[in-house]
Amino acid sequence: MSQILKEYLNTQLTELKDNGLYNEIDVVDGANGPVITIDGQKLINLSSNNYLGLATDEDLKQAAKDAVDSHGVGAGAVRTINGTLDLHKELEDVLAEFKGTEAVIAFTSGFNANQGAIPAIMKKGDAILSDALNHASIIDGCRLSGAKIIRVNHSDMEDLRQKAKEATESGEYNKVMFITDGVFSMDGDVALLPEIMEIAKEYDLITYVDDAHGSGVMGKGAGTVKHFGLEKEVDMQMGTLSKAIGVVGGYVAGSQELIDYLKVAGRPFLFSTALTPADTKAITEAVRKLMASTELHDKLWENGDYLKAGLKDLGFDIGHSETPITPVIIGEEKLTQEFSKRLKEEGVYAKSIVFPTVPRGTGRVRNMPTAAHTKEMLDDALKIYEKVGKELGII
C-alpha cells in the first residue's frame, strides 16, 4: 500500500473519530421492514425511506421473480447500446402517465439522475440558483455542470426574486435555472412551488424539482409538482424509485423534447448499465399499484399524523413538518446522539441528525413512519419516547 495513502487514511479516520463524526454502520439482519433486527435486537424502525412499505411487498417480489424468469438478471448493456429492454420502455410509459408529463427517462439511481440531467442542460456560461438546503446529489450535479452556482436562502421568495432578477438582467449568463427539493428531508417542509413558478415565469427560469421525498407521498403519490397541479409548468421533475417506490432507481419527467435530449446527453444514461429486469418490473408494479389505489398513501399519512400528534402531546418539539417526516428537535449535538442511542437500547431505531447535516444547535432525531407500521408499533414507540424523553430531561 502506498505510504502516502496510508497516512492520508489514518489522518482522516482519526480526525473524524475524534470529532464524533465517524458513522458506524449498523447491519440489518433480514428485510428492511417496520420492525428490523440489528445485533439480535428487534427494533421499531423509524429510519427508513420505505414510506409505503413497498420494499417487501408481495406483488413487487413476485414481479421481480417473474422478470428474472423472462428476462434474466441483467440488462446486458447501457441503454443506448442494446440495454433498453421492453421492460424499460414499459416503465417509462407508466411513469409518464403517473406523473402527468409527456415522457420520462429512467436512471439507475436518483443520485445518477441528478448527475445526468443537470449537466446535460446547464453548462459553463449558465447560472443555477440553488436552494440552500438542497440535497448533496443536486449540489454535485450542479458542480459537474460547470455553471455558476448561486445559493438562495432556503424557501426565501424575496431572495429568489432578487437573485433571479440580478442573474437574468446582468446579461452574464446564457440560461438560468432554479433548482430545489420538492420536500426537504430534514424538516419535512415543502417547496413553495406556486410562488416559485410565478418568479420563474417572470424571469424565464428553467425549473427543476428534485422530488425524491415527495414521490409516493405528495399529490396522492404522484409528487409535489402534481400536488400543486404544476406538472405542465415545471420543466424538469426528478424523482427516485428507491424511497416510497421501494426498489432502486431514479428518473426525470418532462416534455418529450427534454427526454429525447437527455437520452443522448445524460452521461450516466449513456455510460452506465441499465436497471436490471427485476428492479424494472418491480418498479412498474409499484407505480401501477399507486395509480390503482391511494390506500398505501392514505395509511402513510394517517400514521404520520398519529405519530406527530403523539410526540407533540408528550411535549416534544416536532418542528413544522408538512409531510410524514417527523423530526424531534433536541438541539445540542451530544444530547441528540445520546437520545438516539437510548431510544435504540429501548427498542426504537431513529437516527440522530446533527451538524453539519443540519445547522449547529438544531440536532434532531428524525422519524420516518411508513404505511407498514401498525398502531401498536407506533404506540410502543411513543411509550419509549416518553420514557427516554423524561429520563434525559427533554420533556
Ligand SMILES: *Cc1c(COP(=O)(O)O)cnc(C)c1O
Ligand atoms: C435520496 C435522495 C436522492 C438520491 O436518490 P437515490 O435514488 O437514493 O439515489 C436525490 N435527491 C434527494 C432530495 C434525495 O433525498
